[in-house]
Amino acid sequence: MLSDTSIAFHVARIAQQEGAQVALTSFGRALPITEAMAERLPAPTPVIRLDVTDRGDLDALSAAIADRLGGLDGIVHSIAFAPRSALGGAFLETSWQDAATALEVSAYSLKALVTACLPLLKEGSSVVGLDFDAALAWPGYDWMGVSKAALESVTRYLAMYLGERRIRVNLVAAGMVRTLAARSIPGVDRMEEIWRTRPPLAWDVHDPEPTAKACSVLLSDWLPATTGEILHVDGGLHAVMT
Numbered sequence: 001m002l003s004d005t006s007i008a009f010h011v012a013r014i015a016q017q018e019g020a021q022v023a024l025t026s027f028g029r030a031l032p033i034t035e036a037m038a039e040r041l042p043a044p045t046p047v048i049r050l051d052v053t054d055r056g057d058l059d060a061l062s063a064a065i066a067d068r069l070g071g072l073d074g075i076v077h078s079i080a081f082a083p084r085s086a087l088g089g090a091f092l093e094t095s096w097q098d099a100a101t102a103l104e105v106s107a108y109s110l111k112a113l114v115t116a117c118l119p120l121l122k123e124g125s126s127v128v129g130l131d132f133d134a135a136l137a138w139p140g141y142d143w144m145g146v147s148k149a150a151l152e153s154v155t156r157y158l159a160m161y162l163g164e165r166r167i168r169v170n171l172v173a174a175g176m177v178r179t180l181a182a183r184s185i186p187g188v189d190r191m192e193e194i195w196r197t198r199p200p201l202a203w204d205v206h207d208p209e210p211t212a213k214a215c216s217v218l219l220s221d222w223l224p225a226t227t228g229e230i231l232h233v234d235g236g237l238h239a240v241m242t
């Protein structure tokens with residue numbers, strides 16, 4: 001998480017209010033920011049270093065979690081990144097290298113994170129990722145949109161391969177939430193306008209709570225037979241043509 005607008009901040013807050021113990025991950029220059037944000041959460045929250053593209057960080061992850069929390073019942077993947085050239089309308093010019101960075105950090109990382117944590121995950125564990133509806137092409141979302149389509153597919157494959165261990169893997173496809181990452185997408189004003197005017201249920205881009213609550217439900221044992229699912233939390237926008 002990069003600020004108290006981050007979706008992950010609110011997932012952590014609600015999970016703690018519901019009785020969960022939570023650890024956060026962060027890396028590089030964001031690490032001290034995440035540590036400062038952790039202080040604002042209702043309960044003590046360790047921060048573990050993790051760059052999802054760093055093999056060493058991934059290899060050290062399960063031992064660090066076991067050390068700080070003693071075990072693991074759930075994972076929230078709230079991670080995405082695309083280089084500037086992969087967003088904002090330059091889709092036809094984006095190099096493979098920049099597209100590959102978006103795909104690795106935003107989609108392959110779900111597999112990397114889950115397998116790194118696998119020694120700790122047990123029957124009934126739940127993995128939840130943050131998605132942005134990839135059934136459509138969005139103005140300016142470009143290779144991040146392609147990465148979300150990949151994330152949706154990675155989720156279905158993880159659901160298939162982890163089902164026999166009774167580990168669930170699902171996504172929350174959220175509507176626009178005004179976070180630092182969202183504000184950095186060129187053309188985001190047009191996207192926000194879509195959410196201000198078109199969903200059947202009124203949608204507030206300043207309110208991450210509906211998204212965070214849905215993550216908590218998927219983390220809990222209230223949906224024990226649901227996996228490989230994409231739960232839309234977007235005011236119903238995905239379902240209508242208005």
Ligand SMILES: NC(=O)c1ccc[n+]([C@@H]2O[C@H](COP(=O)([O-])OP(=O)(O)OC[C@H]3O[C@@H](n4cnc5c(N)ncnc54)[C@H](O)[C@@H]3O)[C@@H](O)[C@H]2O)c1
Nearest residue numbers: 001006007051052078079080130131174176177179181182
């Ligand atoms: N904000 C929205 O409108 C919206 C809507 C739907 C889905 N989402 C998704 O929600 C998730 C969280 O986004 P957010 O809007 O809260 O923004 P955010 O900037 O708070 O979260 C993105 C996080 O990704 C992390 N990250 C980037 N590269 C990483 C790497 N190599 N290793 C580890 N972590 C890395 C950043 O540190 C940051 O904490 C993302 O997957 C995003 O695509 C956001």
